[in-house]
Amino acid sequence: MEKLSMAATMFCAVVLAALAAAAGGEAAVVEHTFVVHEMNQTHLCNTTKIYVVNGQLPGPTIDITDGDTVVVHVINRLPHGLTIHWHGIRQMRSCWSDGAGFVTECPIPPGGEHVYRFNVTGQVGTLWWHAHVTCLRATVAGAFIIRPKGGRYPFPTPAKDVPIIIGEWWELDLVELDRRMHDGNFDDNPLSATINGKLGDLSNCSGKPEESFVLDVVRGKTYLLRIVNTALFSEYYFKVAGHTFTVVGADGYYLTPYKTDMVTVAPGEAIDVLMAADAPPAHYHMVALANQPPEPDPQIPGFVSRGLVRYAGSSHNNNGLPVPTPLMPSQHNTMPSYYFHSNLTGLAHPDRHRVPMHVDERLFFALGLGSICRGTNKTCERGRSPETIVVATMNNVSFRHPTNASLLERYYDGQTSGLYTEDLPDHPPHPYNYTDRSLIPPGPLEKALEPTFKATKLRRFRYNTSVEIIFQSTALLQSDSNPMHLHGYDFFVLATGLGNYNPKTDPKKFNYHNPQLRNTVQVPRTGWAAVRFVTDNPGMWYLHCHFEFHIIMGMATAFIVENGPTPETSLPPPPPEFKRCGANGLTQP
Numbered sequence: 001m002e003k004l005s006m007a008a009t010m011f012c013a014v015v016l017a018a019l020a021a022a023a024g025g026e027a028a029v030v031e032h033t034f035v036v037h038e039m040n041q042t043h044l045c046n047t048t049k050i051y052v053v054n055g056q057l058p059g060p061t062i063d064i065t066d067g068d069t070v071v072v073h074v075i076n077r078l079p080h081g082l083t084i085h086w087h088g089i090r091q092m093r094s095c096w097s098d099g100a101g102f103v104t105e106c107p108i109p110p111g112g113e114h115v116y117r118f119n120v121t122g123q124v125g126t127l128w129w130h131a132h133v134t135c136l137r138a139t140v141a142g143a144f145i146i147r148p149k150g151g152r153y154p155f156p157t158p159a160k161d162v163p164i165i166i167g168e169w170w171e172l173d174l175v176e177l178d179r180r181m182h183d184g185n186f187d188d189n190p191l192s193a194t195i196n197g198k199l200g201d202l203s204n205c206s207g208k209p210e211e212s213f214v215l216d217v218v219r220g221k222t223y224l225l226r227i228v229n230t231a232l233f234s235e236y237y238f239k240v241a242g243h244t245f246t247v248v249g250a251d252g253y254y255l256t257p258y259k260t261d262m263v264t265v266a267p268g269e270a271i272d273v274l275m276a277a278d279a280p281p282a283h284y285h286m287v288a289l290a291n292q293p294p295e296p297d298p299q300i301p302g303f304v305s306r307g308l309v310r311y312a313g314s315s316h317n318n319n320g321l322p323v324p325t326p327l328m329p330s331q332h333n334t335m336p337s338y339y340f341h342s343n344l345t346g347l348a349h350p351d352r353h354r355v356p357m358h359v360d361e362r363l364f365f366a367l368g369l370g371s372i373c374r375g376t377n378k379t380c381e382r383g384r385s386p387e388t389i390v391v392a393t394m395n396n397v398s399f400r401h402p403t404n405a406s407l408l409e410r411y412y413d414g415q416t417s418g419l420y421t422e423d424l425p426d427h428p429p430h431p432y433n434y435t436d437r438s439l440i441p442p443g444p445l446e447k448a449l450e451p452t453f454k455a456t457k458l459r460r461f462r463y464n465t466s467v468e469i470i471f472q473s474t475a476l477l478q479s480d481s482n483p484m485h486l487h488g489y490d491f492f493v494l495a496t497g498l499g500n501y502n503p504k505t506d507p508k509k510f511n512y513h514n515p516q517l518r519n520t521v522q523v524p525r526t527g528w529a530a531v532r533f534v535t536d537n538p539g540m541w542y543l544h545c546h547f548e549f550h551i552i553m554g555m556a557t558a559f560i561v562e563n564g565p566t567p568e569t570s571l572p573p574p575p576p577e578f579k580r581c582g583a584n585g586l587t588q589p
């Protein structure tokens, strides 16, 4: 293992023409080699097998400048298939490098290699990368930093920037976890939250506290925290005692500076905040706390990780004084998430990123749960009965994820018969009172709405179509929020609201002036979000909730965006180094 990591590190981050790029001139080619392998790690008195890149947890940070080309050689030393997705990268005309397993490529088989090559243009801030097959992304993930050309930020240049990766520690093998969830078993939980891979001192092994993430700061300096939620399960609240934040970016775009003492980050989101080290030099706790809806929703344990902000010059033991800990909201209070997300606005550009004012296609996606009969039974007892498997749906379709072909490849080859259809409904087939809480068991209403089915239903769009989607979170069987992520695109978040979307009155609340541009929208619990985008990037683009259990349960689809009229508006053929499904071997994780 030692040898492997060292070799990998040597290959890592070969930066060609980097000087030219730093001077604000020619773009650079940033090249990495990611060796994905197994590793043992011991936490909470137990040694567990995990999956990592180049021996690192979190994985290596990719650090580039807007305009650069990125080349990543992925070497798969796992006994499982693997893909890596570059979360939030627009992949303009490079859908082949999106890395969504069985959507844009077949997984890299054990022992196989793959090259991802793409340009990054017009995005700046923080994104991330992660495995996009099974649950491996819990540990196969890292930050993706895009710096502005010439180092020009719309705020004073921070002294240092620090990725803050909020994740989870799983004792259960992640491949086994995936297998169990596919069988409809959702009883497994992580043991702890993590900050940059550390469980923190609230967890212990026989009384010995776990290591905490420590951020060393110098009084008077300002730090750019690049906060990413890579967790499979939960949205997190993040605070540092005695400090406030100025939120300046999200998902690779600048925001209007927004002052707050707490950041809310849902799985899939990346939030950039400035933190001034302006407190008396001492030690301060940082806390990441998972939230969840209260009962009657099914409950999971409360996950928390605690880290430390440590000022230079402060004494080793904080002069024997207690270390201040931030006051966190109740884990069952989801309102701070709603306020945080709805209060953010984009930093207005006079001539870029204009909101499409006309709409060609209007979609309304109701996001909920349902159930299918176990085995081959046509009918079965509903209402949390062992005869059913609980699944997740969009407009009453639970996505059947392909397991032996790539949607993009078959679409490109014109051989789609038997693999998918293009008839995902634009609206819920049977409208109901989406946010009625008596739809949550043991409420009386859910049984009639519960039956659903699995199918690979996609939605096709012509090139240059202006699309509006209303995402409606429902209370069908549970009342979770839904962080919806679209590959290959950013959408304007025009508004969010609580309760059922009202098409007569709610459009009056739309922000056309300076909405956030996001690849992931946190659709509030029993609420809605309205987004718009123009289909300017041809290809096959996965759309899914970023809660891992919701993906596996089927809250997903893919958007086909047709080619435009010219080569510049069309998806090129797969690059020469791209391995087709046959060539790559059809691997089932």
Ligand SMILES: *[C@@H]1O[C@H](CO)[C@@H](O)[C@H](O)[C@H]1NC(C)=O
Pocket (backbone or CB within 6 Å): 001, 038, 039, 040, 049
């Ligand atoms: C992890 O530990 C197990 C049990 O001690 C051992 O068999 C295995 O080789 C170790 N794996 C790695 C990658 O070191």
Ligand SMILES: *[C@@H]1O[C@H](CO)[C@@H](O)[C@H](O)[C@H]1NC(C)=O
Pocket (backbone or CB within 6 Å): 069, 092, 093, 094, 117, 118, 119
């Ligand atoms: C990236 O940009 C370069 C220069 O414009 C172009 O030659 C190349 O084809 C682009 N690569 C991809 C993968 O789009």
Ligand SMILES: *[C@@H]1O[C@H](CO)[C@@H](O)[C@H](O)[C@H]1NC(C)=O
Pocket (backbone or CB within 6 Å): 045, 046, 047, 048, 049, 171, 172, 173
């Ligand atoms: C250690 O973790 C394994 C799974 O990796 C689990 O089966 C076992 O029960 C755990 N042991 C203890 C003592 O918690």
Ligand SMILES: *[C@@H]1O[C@H](CO)[C@@H](O)[C@H](O)[C@H]1NC(C)=O
Pocket (backbone or CB within 6 Å): 203, 204, 205, 206, 207, 208
């Ligand atoms: C260690 O953790 C357990 C729960 O896992 C807790 O009951 C106990 O109080 C902790 N002990 C110390 C010394 O922190």
Ligand SMILES: *[C@@H]1O[C@H](CO)[C@@H](O)[C@H](O)[C@H]1NC(C)=O
Pocket (backbone or CB within 6 Å): 338, 339, 340, 342, 343
């Ligand atoms: C912004 O947050 C505050 C609470 O911090 C809340 O009262 C207000 O309603 C929020 N604004 C919007 C537009 O949601």
Ligand SMILES: *[C@@H]1O[C@H](CO)[C@@H](O)[C@H](O)[C@H]1NC(C)=O
Pocket (backbone or CB within 6 Å): 374, 375, 376, 377, 379, 380, 386, 387, 388
């Ligand atoms: C199928 O239905 C029969 C009759 O209702 C029932 O006895 C059996 O348990 C069901 N099978 C499964 C897998 O739920």
Ligand SMILES: *[C@@H]1O[C@H](CO)[C@@H](O)[C@H](O)[C@H]1NC(C)=O
Pocket (backbone or CB within 6 Å): 402, 403, 404
């Ligand atoms: C691929 O999977 C589909 C179901 O997802 C199945 O109908 C088809 O027979 C499979 N094809 C092969 C070649 O295994």
Ligand SMILES: *[C@@H]1O[C@H](CO)[C@@H](O)[C@H](O)[C@H]1NC(C)=O
Pocket (backbone or CB within 6 Å): 433, 435, 436, 437, 438
């Ligand atoms: C929908 O359900 C909510 C919550 O139970 C209730 O307040 C509301 O009146 C219902 N709306 C309609 C149109 O029935």
Ligand SMILES: *[C@@H]1O[C@H](CO)[C@@H](O)[C@H](O)[C@H]1NC(C)=O
Pocket (backbone or CB within 6 Å): 395, 396, 428, 429, 430, 448, 449, 450, 451, 452, 453
């Ligand atoms: C979904 O469709 C099934 C019929 O296929 C129906 O019984 C059920 O009520 C529908 N549920 C919803 C939420 O539309």
Ligand SMILES: *[C@@H]1O[C@H](CO)[C@@H](O)[C@H](O)[C@H]1NC(C)=O
Pocket (backbone or CB within 6 Å): 464, 564, 569
């Ligand atoms: C896209 O459509 C708009 C009108 O909706 C038109 O003004 C624009 O030229 C089109 N762009 C392309 C690249 O076709």
